[in-house]
Amino acid sequence: WSNNNKGTYATVFKGRSKLTENLVALKEIRLEHEEGAPCTAIREVSLLKNLKHANIVTLHDIIHTERSLTLVFEYLDSDLKQYLDNCGNLMCMNNVKIFMFQLLRGLSYCHKRKILHRDLKPQNLLINDKGELKLADFGLARAKSVPTKTYSNEVVTLWYRPPEVLLGTTEYSTPIDMWGVGCILFEMATGRPMFPGSTVKEELHLVFRLIGTPTEDSWPGISNNDEFRSYMFSQYRPQPLINHVPRLDSEGIDMLTALLLYDTRTRVSAEASLRHPYFLSLGENIHSLVDSKTHTQMYLTSVMC
Structure with missing residues (x-):
């Protein structure tokens, strides 16, 4: 896994799905750091979950733990x-x-x-x-x-x-x-x-x-x-x-x-x-x-x- 990009309140990793073998981008949002981050993150998730379009990056999955929220996106190189x-x-x-x-x-x-x-x-x-x-x-x-x-x-x-x-x-x-x-x-x-x-x-x-x-x-x-x-x-x-x-x-x-x-x-x-x-x-x-x-x-x- 490589960390290639720090965003607003998140780190993005490149990974591979064990299920499909496809590459994915994992956007990990730490929940403890910043007051505003969790609610912004959760809003982003609920927005993206509903967007299904060929010209919008697909959100495959969400992994929610106590300390972080990880969004699993399709990977584009x-x-x-x-x-x-x-x-x-x-x-x-x-x-x-x-x-x-x-x-x-x-x-x-x-x-x-x-x-x-x-x-x-x-x-x-x-x-x-x-x-x-x-x-x-x-x-x-x-x-x-x-x-x-x-x-x-x-x-x-x-x-x-x-x-x-x-x-x-x-x-x-x-x-x-x-x-x-x-x-x-x-x-x-x-x-x-x-x-x-x-x-x-x-x-x-x-x-x-x-x-x-x-x-x-x-x-x-x-x-x-x-x-x-x-x-x-x-x-x-x-x-x-x-x-x-x-x-x-x-x-x-x-x-x-x-x-x-x-x-x-x-x-x-x-x-x-x-x-x-x-x-x-x-x-x-x-x-x-x-x-x-x-x-x-x-x-x-x-x-x-």
């Missing part, structure tokens, strides 16, 4: 961050589209069930050798506040966090995940993170510099936000995204723009994104897939970029 690294950060654009479609399928399934992911980032998108992409790590799926440090003291990244969360909203709804989807689309298409800020102020600055400083027009109510006013940002004009993502076609740029809208009421949903013209080239039968199946093998140009 890579994630989108590693995949990008292996590509030398130059993914083939058809694969970008296929991964994007799978991400949106998994998210749409969650959102229909009123479940938010809240921590979308390339490390939480697992990929297997068939090129199937699966959402993982719903550790923050229900927590009201988002911690700044993980259990093992790593800094929680701000790069994929929407501006309304950076500015202190607690009125969470499904659009909070869609901003991160846009950031991930940009990263797959360019090979670099879209807004790699290390503080909240720097993160907002990077967003405003590219998307434009929000106005009452682009973000109704923003001028009443005390936190926004206190930063006193310069008035940046929005830049054409195509200049920053030259490899993305016009439909892709259109979708990216719709994902990165400040007004959460107009930011595109996962369900609507799946029907975006950007995906037309994948053919009509991708919409008739049942939840439990992916046919990505038909479309992946090559499993490695």
Whole structure:
């Protein structure tokens, strides 16, 4: 067994099931350490137990002892961050589209069930050798506040966090995940993170510099936000995204723009994104897939970029 990853309040091991001989990922959550951990963990379990979808990592089993809770997940050997690294950060654009479609399928399934992911980032998108992409790590799926440090003291990244969360909203709804989807689309298409800020102020600055400083027009109510006013940002004009993502076609740029809208009421949903013209080239039968199946093998140009 190897310990390969310390998460928010958990350690992840790789193991093998004696029953099936399949590899599994064991997420061990210690119950004695942190006040909030057990209830967050138990919430995560009850959420995941009910999620059965080809683009969401499967929770096989739960082992509950006095001192720990161990979640037995299907094992996937890579994630989108590693995949990008292996590509030398130059993914083939058809694969970008296929991964994007799978991400949106998994998210749409969650959102229909009123479940938010809240921590979308390339490390939480697992990929297997068939090129199937699966959402993982719903550790923050229900927590009201988002911690700044993980259990093992790593800094929680701000790069994929929407501006309304950076500015202190607690009125969470499904659009909070869609901003991160846009950031991930940009990263797959360019090979670099879209807004790699290390503080909240720097993160907002990077967003405003590219998307434009929000106005009452682009973000109704923003001028009443005390936190926004206190930063006193310069008035940046929005830049054409195509200049920053030259490899993305016009439909892709259109979708990216719709994902990165400040007004959460107009930011595109996962369900609507799946029907975006950007995906037309994948053919009509991708919409008739049942939840439990992916046919990505038909479309992946090559499993490695």
